[in-house]
Amino acid sequence: MTSTAARLTQAEREIFARIDAILNTCVQCGLCLPGCPTYRETYREQSSPRGRLHLMRAVAEGRLDVLDPVFTDQMAECLGCRACEPACPSGVAYGAALETARTAVEQARAARGRRSWRERILRRLVFDWLLRDLARVRALGTVAWLAQRGGLQALARRGGLVRALRLERLEAQLPPLSRPFFAPRGQVYPARGERRGRAGLLAGCVMHTAFAPVMRATVRVLTRNGWEVVVPAGQGCCGALHLHAGEPGGARALARRLIAAFDAAGTDVVVTNSAGCGAAMKEYGHLLCDDPAWADRAAAFSARVRDVTELLAQEPLRGHLAPLHRTVVYQDPCHLLHAQRIAAAPRALLRAVPGLRLVGADEAGLCCGSAGSYSLLRPEMSERLLRRKLDHLLATGAEEIATANPGCTLQLQSGLRRRGLRVPVRHVVELLDEAYR
Numbered sequence: 001m002t003s004t005a006a007r008l009t010q011a012e013r014e015i016f017a018r019i020d021a022i023l024n025t026c027v028q029c030g031l032c033l034p035g036c037p038t039y040r041e042t043y044r045e046q047s048s049p050r051g052r053l054h055l056m057r058a059v060a061e062g063r064l065d066v067l068d069p070v071f072t073d074q075m076a077e078c079l080g081c082r083a084c085e086p087a088c089p090s091g092v093a094y095g096a097a098l099e100t101a102r103t104a105v106e107q108a109r110a111a112r113g114r115r116s117w118r119e120r121i122l123r124r125l126v127f128d129w130l131l132r133d134l135a136r137v138r139a140l141g142t143v144a145w146l147a148q149r150g151g152l153q154a155l156a157r158r159g160g161l162v163r164a165l166r167l168e169r170l171e172a173q174l175p176p177l178s179r180p181f182f183a184p185r186g187q188v189y190p191a192r193g194e195r196r197g198r199a200g201l202l203a204g205c206v207m208h209t210a211f212a213p214v215m216r217a218t219v220r221v222l223t224r225n226g227w228e229v230v231v232p233a234g235q236g237c238c239g240a241l242h243l244h245a246g247e248p249g250g251a252r253a254l255a256r257r258l259i260a261a262f263d264a265a266g267t268d269v270v271v272t273n274s275a276g277c278g279a280a281m282k283e284y285g286h287l288l289c290d291d292p293a294w295a296d297r298a299a300a301f302s303a304r305v306r307d308v309t310e311l312l313a314q315e316p317l318r319g320h321l322a323p324l325h326r327t328v329v330y331q332d333p334c335h336l337l338h339a340q341r342i343a344a345a346p347r348a349l350l351r352a353v354p355g356l357r358l359v360g361a362d363e364a365g366l367c368c369g370s371a372g373s374y375s376l377l378r379p380e381m382s383e384r385l386l387r388r389k390l391d392h393l394l395a396t397g398a399e400e401i402a403t404a405n406p407g408c409t410l411q412l413q414s415g416l417r418r419r420g421l422r423v424p425v426r427h428v429v430e431l432l433d434e435a436y437r
């Protein structure tokens with residue numbers, strides 16, 4: 001540690017008081033270390049869950065400044081993958097502790113004027129403007145789509161504009177976009193066969209623009225399995241990106257809006273095909289627990305949230321599935337495997353497809369390095385983890401990679417493109433949809 005100055009303000013002290021109980025739960029046994037991707041890459045104690053909890057404790061007790069470079073670097077280097085949670089025998093809620101620590105860091109940086117003008121503008125643009133309205137996300141998506149069609153994206157890359165704006169990583173991850181996007185307008189898709197219930201489908205900021213075909217495949221597979229699907233109007237972003245970036249106020253505002261939109265649509269379950277969004281929505285009860293007007297509603301909402309693979313695997317798949325003769329490896333999204341503890345459901349669905357041979361990869365629980373905006377903010381570590389992940393996935397000899405989260409898909413696709421490989425990366429529901437045709 002490079003600083004021992006105790007500079008916690010009253011506001012920061014209050015923030016850390018919220019995770020006091022979590023920090024006290026850690027008995028420093030170290031059982032979480034082997035599953036931590038950043039520890040596995042560096043073998044440094046401070047890059048491990050135990051090391052980071054130790055740093056949080058030092059800040060909470062005023063022994064280390066909240067903006068000490070070691071602390072801020074470790075809070076940023078952590079992927080938030082939560083692989084440390086299922087490994088912990090004491091039940092340390094690491095994800096909640098990390099979000100709180102990041103909130104304290106961001107508040108201190110804002111209060112002490114430690115943000116560059118570029119960062120200030122970017123944060124306000126992304127968190128207070130872009131992600132507050134899905135129509136703006138679609139407008140940006142349309143600009144990107146036009147740029148791709150008109151060859152402007154390639155031109156900007158070759159002409160050096162992408163590098164000048166420091167957008168290389170973002171540009172490398174942008175998939176080929178297709179229109180129309182899957183805008184939430186309250187549309188209802190009737191169930192086929194015996195009706196199981198009414199499922200409200202989350203559009204999601206990335207999914208409904210960059211992965212509109214996956215959204216349509218999700219609707220087809222759900223309705224084929226007896227679910228009436230409604231896509232509530234007025235829904236917005238789930239707030240996960242705000243939470244990961246230490247902006248809980250923005251996340252709460254978005255959570256309230258989403259709950260109101262889905263409650264108005266009267267759904268039995270809330271379904272998502274994005275593991276990161278699902279993990280965030282399942283924790284709305286915790287996010288809004290101090291808001292008397294919303295706490296009960298948020299808890300009831302969270303109890304209704306299902307990942308699409310979780311919902312579909314509850315009962316045997318209906319109808320005829322045509323054979324898909326290929327070898328597929330499943331890549332576990334961290335926010336499905338660790339945050340939601342869902343591993344069997346997507347695998348069971350893939351095994352239900354005749355002819356499909358499902359294989360497993362080594363280190364399946366290790367993050368691919370995507371982790372929301374991590375791949376843009378910490379490119380070096382992200383790249384190391386991506387390399388490691390792709391080596392394992394490709395060693396299986398699989399012809400396709402299946403996953404269940406947009407971030408993982410974009411990350412794996414960009415890595416495969418750079419290796420010059422044409423291995424498709426697809427959502428589990430896309431494979432089911434193909435088998436249903």
Ligand code: SF4
Pocket residue numbers: 025026027028029030031032033049050053084087088089090091092
């Ligand atoms: S496994 Fe749990 S109790 Fe043990 S060091 Fe890690 S966080 Fe602490």
Ligand code: SF4
Pocket residue numbers: 035036037038039047048049052077078079080081082083084085094
């Ligand atoms: S969230 Fe992931 S990267 Fe962060 S400490 Fe836990 S296992 Fe390590």
